[in-house]
Amino acid sequence: MLFLPGCNLRCPWCQNRELVLTPGAVPQGIPLEAALGFIAGRRKVLGGVAVSGGEPTLYPQLGDIIGRIHGLGLPVKLDTNGMNPPALKALEGYARPDHIALDLKLAPERYGELLPPGRGPGKDPAKDPAGALAESAALIRSSGIPHEYRSLALPGAYFGPPDVAALSPLVDGGPWYFRPFAPGNCLEPAWDRFEAPADAESLAAEARKQGKNGIAAGKR
Numbered sequence: 001m002l003f004l005p006g007c008n009l010r011c012p013w014c015q016n017r018e019l020v021l022t023p024g025a026v027p028q029g030i031p032l033e034a035a036l037g038f039i040a041g042r043r044k045v046l047g048g049v050a051v052s053g054g055e056p057t058l059y060p061q062l063g064d065i066i067g068r069i070h071g072l073g074l075p076v077k078l079d080t081n082g083m084n085p086p087a088l089k090a091l092e093g094y095a096r097p098d099h100i101a102l103d104l105k106l107a108p109e110r111y112g113e114l115l116p117p118g119r120g121p122g123k124d125p126a127k128d129p130a131g132a133l134a135e136s137a138a139l140i141r142s143s144g145i146p147h148e149y150r151s152l153a154l155p156g157a158y159f160g161p162p163d164v165a166a167l168s169p170l171v172d173g174g175p176w177y178f179r180p181f182a183p184g185n186c187l188e189p190a191w192d193r194f195e196a197p198a199d200a201e202s203l204a205a206e207a208r209k210q211g212k213n214g215i216a217a218g219k220r
């Protein structure tokens with residue numbers, strides 16, 4: 001896993017607190033060149049590299065990073081929240097990842113709840129987060145790149161069957177994994193106090209009801 005710091009969302013349940021809030025001072029962070037050097041030294045024992053975050057599409061060098069990992073003979077999986085479709089489009093025909101995982105967090109019309117404070121219309125690339133998500137999902141569906149969708153089953157049905165139904169038009173036949181949320185190091189500390197188990201299976205069942213490949217998966 002290559003974790004690139006910084007994100008254009010602030011999901012309250014996010015467990016990459018330091019990566020999102022203090023991207024310039026990540027404990028145990030190492031410079032990108034050193035990370036790529038580390039990968040190069042381990043290329044014979046690695047099956048591939050997942051480029052994650054934070055939100056890796058915020059890096060203008062993302063194509064170069066993917067190209068350099070490919071140059072080591074390793075496939076790349078890209079994790080994205082779908083809020084930066086121009087960056088996904090820029091990868092077409094340049095440094096295409098070998099696999100893409102698109103996070104689906106809430107019903108599209110609820111994504112405004114996840115924007116950083118003070119990032120209003122007219123300024124932010126995610127000023128229309130529902131539109132950005134739809135555009136990214138369309139790019140991924142038509143890319144020919146193997147892909148999957150990932151959702152967290154959040155406590156208190158915060159993300160419920162109506163969200164799954166609203167997201168379904170964005171999803172094709174790729175696997176759509178639903179994992180239960182587990183508290184710990186959340187961006188909003190209140191989320192660490194949620195203990196109620198989230199029901200991943202009922203969400204996966206709703207996805208299947210919508211004709212999608214919903215799969216309840218274990219905790220991350």
Ligand code: SF4
Nearest residue numbers: 007009010011014054
């Ligand atoms: S969960 Fe992902 S998209 Fe949300 S704030 Fe954390 S890193 Fe960003």
